[in-house]
Amino acid sequence: MGVLLHKDAPFHSLADLVAAAREKSNHFDYGSAGTGAPSQVLLLQILYLTGARMNHVVYCGAAPAMTDLMSGTITTVADTTTTALGNIRGGMVRPLAITSTERLPFLPHGPTVRESGVPGLAQLSMSTWSILLAPARTPQPILTLLPHASRDVMADPVVAAKFAEVGNVPMPPLDQTATQAFTATEFDR
Structure with a gap:
């Protein structure tokens, strides 16, 4: 995920945006793909952790929000x-800041939130993720096979190149127990 600005916006860092939003409380608007969408959750976390304030503008999806940003x-x-x-x-x-723990190889000029130097944001990390789900009664041998099959697919150079081209950074396939622990942690957060 990333915090994005219009190409000509006057802010040059996340610290600049946060400082302006603190100084001119509710003077700025942020758009999201909808209430409860990751885009809103990320900005709410930033605002909460920094004490800054902005108005939330809800859109029916990311595309209309991006259009208004542009x-x-x-x-x-x-x-x-x-x-x-x-x-x-x-x-x-x-990109003003990205929420991965390290800069992304396909976006080397996009600083991380950690690099922003904004107090309270050093540990903020958020990404969208996809997981394979199976019906509750799926036999265990199939559930055991899924991480191995996923690993094989992701190791295919054509698949890896396509993921990189569209800006996806795959996480390592997790077994069933690790997937359940990961999703539980994400839902709690």
Whole structure:
């Protein structure tokens, strides 16, 4: 995920945006793909952890929010790097901060939230993720096989190249126990 700005926005760092949002409380608008969407959750976390305030503008999906960001109607949007990458590469928006723990290889000029130096955000990390789900009565041998099959697919150079092209960074396949622990932690957060 990343915090994005219009290409000509006056902020040059996440610290700049947070400082302005603290100083001019509720003067800025952030868009999200909908209430409870990862895009809203990320910006709410940033606002909560920094004491900054912005107005939430709810959109029916990420595309309309991105359109308003590109036109300068709203100040910022959080979005996945996958869906924002085309607009970043096209110069329509710029990444202010990404929420991965390290810079992304396909977005080397996108600083991480940790690099922002904003107090309270050093441990903030958020990403979108996908998991394979199976019906509750799936036989255990099949559940055991899924991580191995996923690993094999992700090791295919064609698949890996496609993931990189669209800005996806695959996480290592997890077994059933690790997947349950991971999702429980994510849901709690």
